[in-house]
Amino acid sequence: MKYIKFLIVGFVFGIVLTKSEAVSWYRIYEMFQFQSFHMYGIISVAIATGVIGIQLIKKNQLKAIDGTPIVIKDKEKGSARYWIGGIFFGLGWGLVGSCPGPIFILLGAGILPVVVVLLGALLGTVLYGIIKDRLPH
Amino acid sequence: MNAFFETWPWYISGFIIGMIMLCLTYFGKHFGMSSNLESLCSMSGLGKKVAYFDFDWKANKWNLMVVLGAMLGGFVAVHFMSDPSNVSINPKTIAQLAALGIDAPHGKLAPDVLFGNQIFTSPKSIFILLIGGILIGFGTRYAGGCTSGHAISGLSNLQLPSLKAVIGFFIGGLIMVHFVLPLIF
Numbered sequence: 001m002k003y004i005k006f007l008i009v010g011f012v013f014g015i016v017l018t019k020s021e022a023v024s025w026y027r028i029y030e031m032f033q034f035q036s037f038h039m040y041g042i043i044s045v046a047i048a049t050g051v052i053g054i055q056l057i058k059k060n061q062l063k064a065i066d067g068t069p070i071v072i073k074d075k076e077k078g079s080a081r082y083w084i085g086g087i088f089f090g091l092g093w094g095l096v097g098s099c100p101g102p103i104f105i106l107l108g109a110g111i112l113p114v115v116v117v118l119l120g121a122l123l124g125t126v127l128y129g130i131i132k133d134r135l136p137h
Numbered sequence: 138m139n140a141f142f143e144t145w146p147w148y149i150s151g152f153i154i155g156m157i158m159l160c161l162t163y164f165g166k167h168f169g170m171s172s173n174l175e176s177l178c179s180m181s182g183l184g185k186k187v188a189y190f191d192f193d194w195k196a197n198k199w200n201l202m203v204v205l206g207a208m209l210g211g212f213v214a215v216h217f218m219s220d221p222s223n224v225s226i227n228p229k230t231i232a233q234l235a236a237l238g239i240d241a242p243h244g245k246l247a248p249d250v251l252f253g254n255q256i257f258t259s260p261k262s263i264f265i266l267l268i269g270g271i272l273i274g275f276g277t278r279y280a281g282g283c284t285s286g287h288a289i290s291g292l293s294n295l296q297l298p299s300l301k302a303v304i305g306f307f308i309g310g311l312i313m314v315h316f317v318l319p320l321i322f
Contacts, residue, residue, distance in 0.1 A: 003202045005164060010203035013157050014210020019218060020150030023211070024246040026226050029234070032307075032314035035227040041147030042154065043288060049155025050293025057162065064165035072162065075281065075291055075298040082280050082287075082298050086305020089276025089283060093306060094313030096269030097247065099284040100277060101170035101207060103270075106246065108208025109215035113252045116263055120270020125174040127271065128278035129189035135279065 014105045023105050025097030032094055080136040092124075142220040158289050166199055169286030171277035173197070173204050219244065237322040250322075265321065272309075280305065 020042055021027045031039035056062070057070055064070045093099055096117050098106060103121060106114045128135075158168035176194040184191035224242035231241045239248050249255070256262035277283040280302045282291060288306070291299025 003199060006161075006166075006199045006202035007206040007209075009157055009160050009164075010206020010208075011210040011213075012153065012206075013203065014207035014212075015214045015218070016145065016150050016153045016157070016210075017207070018211050018214035018246070019145040020147065020154075021144055021224050021246065022150070024224050024242070025248060025251065026224050026230070026234075026242050026246070028310070029314060029318075030226045030230045032310045033227075033230055033233065035230045038147050042151040043284075045148050045151025046154040046158070046289050047292045049152050050158050050289055051295065053155065053159040054162070054293050057159075062163075065163055066165060068165060070162060070165065072167075072294055074294070075287075075296045078298060079301060082301035083305045085276050085278070085280025086287075086302040087276070087309040087312075088272050089280055089302075090306040090309020090311075091313045091317070092269045092272030092274075092276055092309075093284075094310035095272065095318070096251070096266055098273075099170070100174060100273065101283070101285055103273070104170070104173075104204045105207050105211035106252075108211035109246070110212065111247060111252050112254060113256045113262075113266060116256075116266040117270040117273070120267040120272075121174055121274035121277075122177060122270075123267075124271035124274025124276070125178050125278050126183065126187070126190075126274075128275050129175075129178065129183070129187045132189055 013101070014108060017102060017105055018109065023098060023102035023109075028093065028097040078137055084136070142218055144223055144225065154289065155293070158285075158293060161203070164199075167286075168290045169200075169282055170204070171274075171283040171286060173200050174274055175278065176201060215246070237319065239322060276309070 017023045022042055027039055030036045054072065062070055098117065103114055103118050107118060161168045176197045179190040179192055179194040221244040223244045224246060226242060239250050251262065282302065287299040287302040292303065
């Protein structure tokens with residue numbers, strides 16, 4: 001039962017991403033063509049909501065649901081991994097129009113060919129796991 | 138009730154996505170989808186061969202539950218909350234796509250040319266989807282996060298590394314859409 005709240009959050013996430021069409025290949029293409037504000041609006045409002053919320057959590061030192069203090073880890077410092085990894089991901093995002101969340105959402109929606117994308121994503125993950133130590137980070 | 142079936146406006150969708158991230162933070166977790174790819178690899182027993190996957194994936198079960206919920210959400214949204222008016226993208230975009238031979242949305246989330254079931258008999262299409270997936274999997278693990286982990290969670294916490302990653306996402310996406318896609322189609 002302790003997992004039910006995560007299932008519900010995921011359910012809402014799947015619905016919002018589908019109904020906002022952030023899972024749509026077309027919307028991603030349109031975004032990269034700068035032909036619509038829609039995706040930029042979604043991302044900006046999500047970040048604005050997040051910035052305000054995180055600031056409130058930090059200022060008021062809010063506790064998590066289980067009563068422990070909320071700890072938000074900083075990202076590791078660095079540059080190469082963020083730039084290079086980011087560009088690799090962006091190339092894939094622009095090509096198949098889905099990031100990891102939408103891959104699962106579209107699969108749930110019954111768009112079967114996304115299985116190939118998921119398989120690729122798992123292969124890419126394995127590839128990174130194997131050559132990680134030889135890459136600049 | 139119609140608004141429920143039409144495309145949800147960006148200001149409502151963006152707000153809910155932000156709240157989802159905050160919700161997971163309140164649950165003592167974090168918002169990030171791509172780490173599930175790692176968990177799935179670890180779950181398959183790959184940790185015995187590759188040290189990177191040698192971790193306790195059960196500690197990330199909660200995130201796999203988020204994924205399961207998201208899949209159910211996708212199913213419900215597409216099958217019970219859709220409308221032919223959906224995915225009404227810019228007519229200019231549709232004209233551009235037509236010039237590349239890519240079909241218009243007509244309410245669909247993805248073009249048949251890439252995501253129709255006929256692709257299973259086309260080695261070229263399978264290759265495109267596989268390469269796209271590999272770039273996504275490799276890139277998100279290398280960068281340590283994807284749209285949810287860096288763009289939403291990271292930028293919400295004003296993290297400079299996340300800004301670098303997100304700019305990288307856009308550089309990659311722009312190169313793909315403007316220079317590579319026209320060569321493929």
